[in-house]
Amino acid sequence: MDLEVLIGEIRDTEIKVVTAEPPDFLKTVLGSLPTDVLAGTSPLPDIVPSDTTRPYITLTFAQSLDAKIAGKGGRQLILSGEESMKMTHWMRTMHDGILIGVGTAVNDNPQLNVRHLPFPNQHTHMQHYHHPRPLILDPHLRLPPTCKLVANAAKGAGIAPWVLTATPPKADGFWASEGDEEKVREWEARRDALLSAGATIVLVERETLHPDLPPTSTDLPLPAVLRTLRAQGIRSIMVEGGARVIQSFLSTAASERLVDTLIVTCAPVIVGGEGVGYAERLEGVPGMRHVATDILGRDVVVGLKLST
């Protein structure tokens, strides 16, 4: 079938399957689930990594058969079918936080809620389920204050995002060049606008930016990001992408292995060479062992864990 037709059909499909519990696949991959976790009302309490200075990390995304996660020019694709999308929403209830890069936040304008889960009552969905805290990696504060994450929270229909960023230096280094005071003022104006709209700004220490990154990189160093979040009480994070964030988490050197569990949904679709992939520049991927493979609707879902 033509890809455009298939995507159109998938977009038009209402999420109708009502499952009162997460699929067995999640129970197998994430471990035994207490009653309140099975009900979607509490995050997992005890999936802590051996290193308790960072949160537990579940990296998850949906890909085509040719390992693409978006269409030409980054066009958002609904790759997951209804059953695996519902699985993703159950997974969201199980984590304290849900992390994406600002590229995805700007491109997709996501909600990152659990709206595909059954409604116990139309007016108590938000209160009934545990909603993860949206966490955005955003060194330049490109997140629009008008985005759905902020707007939903303002009307009580979502959890306000935390924006992970770093203070720009007033001299050389980071991204501003010497005397580039204007960029610093713009960053401060964007910070103030996000704060006024209801977002929380979480600063990653600038001192920790340099040692493990090339001097020209403005990417936030993931170990420092995760230490900061753990110190703020975030014990588990579901990382949803996009392409660069997946690369960063999977490519981190073996001594800083950051992904505890990897869950990939593989959709029966071929996107083609112009689509956005994540695998082209992967380096130093840590060893992972297979835990479970299942078929959810028309999709295959695969779960792996970090090798010990």
Ligand SMILES: NC(=O)C1=CN([C@@H]2O[C@H](COP(=O)(O)OP(=O)(O)OC[C@H]3O[C@@H](n4cnc5c(N)ncnc54)[C@H](OP(=O)(O)O)[C@@H]3O)[C@@H](O)[C@H]2O)C=CC1
């Ligand atoms: N199929 C799926 O499951 C999913 C698909 N997607 C798709 O992915 C695409 C977006 O991917 P992409 O454009 O790569 O954007 P990302 O969401 O990966 O965001 C990347 C940006 O995050 C910031 N950042 C800060 N620190 C880091 C770091 N350590 N590592 C990586 N990024 C960091 C940078 O912002 P700055 O540039 O400001 O420095 C960077 O450009 C969209 O098309 C979206 O539809 C997204 C999620 C899931």
Ligand SMILES: Nc1nc(O)c(N)c(N[C@@H]2O[C@H](COP(=O)(O)O)[C@@H](O)[C@H]2O)n1
């Ligand atoms: N599991 C999954 N399947 C797909 O087909 C996807 N495109 C994604 N994308 C991720 O989910 C975000 C959208 O979330 P909301 O529907 O707005 O809650 C998107 O931004 C990606 O992070 N995931």
